[in-house]
Amino acid sequence: EAQVTQNPRYLITVTGKKLTVTCSQNMNHEYMSWYRQDPGLGLRQIYYSMNVEVTDKGDVPEGYKVSRKEKRNFPLILESPSPNQTSLYFCASSLRGGRGYFGPGTRLTVL
Amino acid sequence: QQPVQSPQAVILREGEDAVINCSSSKALYSVHWYRQKHGEAPVFLMILLKGGEQKGHEKISASFNEKKQQSSLYLTASQLSYSGTYFCGTESPPRKTSNTGKLIFGQGTTLQVKP
Numbered sequence: 001e002a003q004v005t006q007n008p009r010y011l012i013t014v015t016g017k018k019l020t021v022t023c024s025q026n027m028n029h030e031y032m033s034w035y036r037q038d039p040g041l042g043l044r045q046i047y048y049s050m051n052v053e054v055t056d057k058g059d060v061p062e063g064y065k066v067s068r069k070e071k072r073n074f075p076l077i078l079e080s081p082s083p084n085q086t087s088l089y090f091c092a093s094s095l096r097g098g099r100g101y102f103g104p105g106t107r108l109t110v111l
Numbered sequence: 112q113q114p115v116q117s118p119q120a121v122i123l124r125e126g127e128d129a130v131i132n133c134s135s136s137k138a139l140y141s142v143h144w145y146r147q148k149h150g151e152a153p154v155f156l157m158i159l160l161k162g163g164e165q166k167g168h169e170k171i172s173a174s175f176n177e178k179k180q181q182s183s184l185y186l187t188a189s190q191l192s193y194s195g196t197y198f199c200g201t202e203s204p205p206r207k208t209s210n211t212g213k214l215i216f217g218q219g220t221t222l223q224v225k226p
Contacts, residue, residue, distance in 0.1 A: 040218065042216045043153065043200075044216070045213065045214055048214070096143070099155040100214075102154070103152060
């Protein structure tokens with residue numbers, strides 16, 4: 001079954017404690033992205049990747065890091081989380097110019 | 112810069128039609144449409160790549176006017192299952208000849224279909 005998986009689905013953490021949200025896809029897609037969703041602001045792209053070792057900033061990259069060492073994985077790293085990073089995060093993947101598949105989302109709360 | 116969607120919210124009765132507009136201040140390479148139901152991930156509806164292109168998905172279709180930098184989503188004879196939030200995502204690569212994956216979504220349009 002074609003899917004994008006994210007882990008964890010829910011996370012409560014404290015300010016400054018480094019965390020990683022994993023994202024994996026089984027469709028051999030070149031493109032992968034991370035979004036955050038906040039009420040009234042829609043989906044905002046954090047980082048995107050066009051292929052292995054090729055990543056670029058989206059609209060709201062501050063406070064986040066990503067890496068793309070393998071085609072299937074695209075982890076999101078928060079080195080020092082702050083309360084303003086409390087949000088719902090989605091990972092997505094697609095072929096070039098193709099339909100996007102979103103993961104189920106990770107709800108992050110930073111206290 | 113985020114594309115602007117209008118209206119922000121719309122309430123329909125089953126069987127009625129609706130149009131959701133998406134407007135960008137930048138030249139566009141493509142427009143993507145997604146629907147998100149409450150508590151779920153966004154689900155792909157369609158991509159439009161060429162100026163004036165129109166696509167359909169069951170009773171949902173869309174148009175893309177590249178010159179006006181606008182896209183519209185048409186929902187015909189709406190069903191209860193159409194309820195959700197609709198997002199347009201726009202892509203404006205520097206070269207306008209290929210996509211990059213940098214997608215900017217609008218703030219969303221909430222559609223509620225009542226029996």
